[in-house]
Amino acid sequence: MRVTTGTKNRTRQAIVDAAIELLAGNPACSLGEIAAAAQVGRTTLHRYFAERADLMAAVADEGGERLTRAARLAELDRGTGAEALLRLCREYFDLGSLLSLVFSEQTGDCWDAQEEPGVEAVVRRGHADGSIDPVLPADWVVSLMWSQLYAAWSYLGERPGASRHYVLDLLTRTVANAVRGPGAI
């Protein structure tokens, strides 16, 4: 039984990637557009994902894996809470258009249902070690981080000339200041 799934997996991945890219810009995107962007016929798309919901589930899965990978790269256990949070910001920022997708699902918490508890634990560590203002609730700090991530990503998208590193610097400065609280140097 040879593994002919090499081609299938490649096609499937192309569809999911195109879906993430297009859904980020337009959540009401049609399957035809996604198929065209993936350079695949609409028939083929339906062969991999019978219903729209199936594709959405695959997109959610892929997004969740990317988030988990980024969180692992951030080494959340290292340094103060604020330092870990800023490392996470930098890793998440590299996720690109996926940010819009995660953020637009304000209420659809399906995304980081597993991630968020870990991030909130980092914030509480920051509360304890004094690097994060204890007045700010952990879930507030998390939503603050996400809204700034989204703002930074769209800021970058609206200014074709802007450097990715420059915007990332603005983002980390802003989050660091917002979280630090009024007491520090």
Added chain:
Amino acid sequence: MRVTTGTKNRTRQAIVDAAIELLAGNPACSLGEIAAAAQVGRTTLHRYFAERADLMAAVADEGGERLTRAARLAELDRGTGAEALLRLCREYFDLGSLLSLVFSEQTGDCWDAQEEPGVEAVVRRGHADGSIDPVLPADWVVSLMWSQLYAAWSYLGERPGASRHYVLDLLTRTVANAVRGPGAI
């Protein structure tokens, strides 16, 4: 020629209000849902706004007026740049679901095409008087404010028990810290 438009204006306003409320939650909302929320028939809605675009234009007009009113209440000329910016945050926060609507139109700048220059001028005043970190570009500060406004509004919506004043306090603390820069007390 008696002014029978009392009823008409009331109906029209009810439709626009319902549209703002529903479009904030779901930008792809159908006209039928809007009509139902406004407690009018779909026929009546079409009598006031022939096409969907006409209703959208009316919503944009109403939103623009509310934004202008809030900016006037904030007395942007008074105090330091940072103080004026925080007053504006508080007034904007009271706009409620309109925040989602304005924010979701990331690229559709039709909203504050008149407002934004004024706000950016406030930020530059803050740059000059030392109340806002000059390292942060004015348009960055504006997008920072909007993303935090949106985050605060959805934070409030997701926590039915949370006090509006408490969330507003979190918002102003966060924005004040983010904008203040690393140098101050």
Added chain:
DNA sequence: CTGTAGTGGAACACACGTGTTCCATGACGG
């Protein structure tokens, strides 16, 4: 060469939102 896997185009039925027309009903002032 032959069979199979992966693909894509064409066509269809269905659901939904939209914009329109027509007609009936209730309210209000003359």
Added chain:
DNA sequence: CCGTCATGGAACACGTGTGTTCCACTACAG
């Protein structure tokens, strides 16, 4: 009471997205 006004329901045609079926084409292994 009667005419007008604002309204809402029913029905229709149209466009678009969706999910399905059927068939033809290409690449590749045996």
